[in-house]
Amino acid sequence: MLHYAETHFRLPFSRLYRKEPTILIDAPFQVLPGLPCPVWLVIRKAHRFPVYIEEVYGEWKNAEGQSISFKLPIQKKFSKPFHFEELNFENPLHPGLWMLNIFVKYEKNKVIERWNYPLLPPKPLMINFLKEPPPKPAGWLAGETHCHSSFTSDSMEFGASIAVLQKAAATIGLDFVCVTDHSYDLRNEKKFQTLKEEIAALLPHPILIAGEEISCGNSKNENVHLLSFGNENYIEGHGDGGRRWWNTKPDLKIAEAINEYRRDSLPPAVFAAHPKLPMLSAERLLLKRGNWSLKDLTENNIQGIEFWNGFRGRDFYEGRALWIKCLLAGHKLLPLGGNDAHGDLNCYTAIAKPLWSLKCNQEHVFGVVRTVIPGTGKAPFSEIPQNLYITDGPALWFENGKLHAKSTEDIGKFLSITIFRGKDFFEKKEEMPINDSLDYIFEISLTNSLYLRAECETSCGKFAMTSAIYSLPAALES
Ligand SMILES: [Zn+2]
Ligand SMILES: [Zn+2]
Incomplete structure (x- = not known):
């Protein structure tokens, strides 16, 4: 959790503290042929730091030397905890990779490029206007299986609103999104039911599925994360949430969390999240976080392993090796690909050194890694697929x-x-x-x-x- 971009610590020694709301511009990393690219002005914590936005302006550019400039007056005050303001300006007409340099003019002649993250150089948005839709077998559904919405909104991390997630999913070519906010952010049954109600009020497509990233106890009684899709009720798990740092004991063991999963059909749609995620020693010590072992994976009724968590780093290769070990031992587990994006649609911004610096890379961007499953006419994962593939491009x-x-x-x-x-x-x-x-x-x-x-x-x-x-x-x- 120390990984996520945060500028609002009230700690006097944080280099990252600013008396301003977070202001940034975000847009999907790719756009299906024929669709416009939605671009959002995201403002967070304006209830504490209300802000007047004067205008947004900038320029699209591509490698062929084409460019399009635009200027959009906003002239509005923002004062809520979260704003996702969709901006409408001219889009490129030619497919291919376009760079979007964008500026926000606010308050009395303050100007920022892309964001006001302290000490993080601005990075232009890179948007690929596709020539063809991503390949996929007829009748199959492509989805994001691990992402966080604005229901994840504490002092350290936040996601995009579910309406933004749905529109971004449609733009990049996803058929479904499993919204998996942390059990320690959802906190209680009421908040989980609110998430489900908000999802029910959305358009029918792309399909959003309410789920959870449940913190539960592995065989060493450390906190590990379990993804659940389509559970009827909230499943508790506050161990590594950092809100009760004196008590990091998992509320439920993995098997107990799975037993809590209720839905009409069995078996439960539960998957081990990022089984070999590298973590800071502070996370191990202060939050009692751990990893999934072979025993945890094979002795619990889980359906698969999300070892592709946004990018192919060491955790991908170690997670895949662990998965193969399970397969060879006769455990029919599915591979799962997700991104663990916290609202990041174009690039991932996070804390590099706590209280000191931020970083930006492509590791956890919404919808980059997809899990593609055969369509059954029912909601994805309401039955466990027998056959699927995970990809960041080709179909296989x-x-x-x-x-x-x-x-x-x-x-x-x-x-x-x-x-x-x-x-x-x-x-x-x-x-x-x-x-x-x-x-x-x-x-x-x-x-x-x-x-x-x-x-x-x-x-x-x-x-x-x-x-x-x-x-x-x-x-x-x-
Ligand atoms: Zn996690
Ligand atoms: Zn996550």
């Missing part, structure tokens, strides 16, 4: 006893498509023959393997991997 899926791979010009040509056969406690690799095509279908057979799974990589550094399939009829059922 098993269907009708075949392996399919599909990319686009935006995503790049395939560099590799690999099948992994699990058998006798190890995986055997098989490279598929490829040329310059963006579209492949391979005949496959299980031939004495315990399971099959596949991975692929493209020339733009994009990646996809499938869940493990244990029989071809199961893949057919999709």
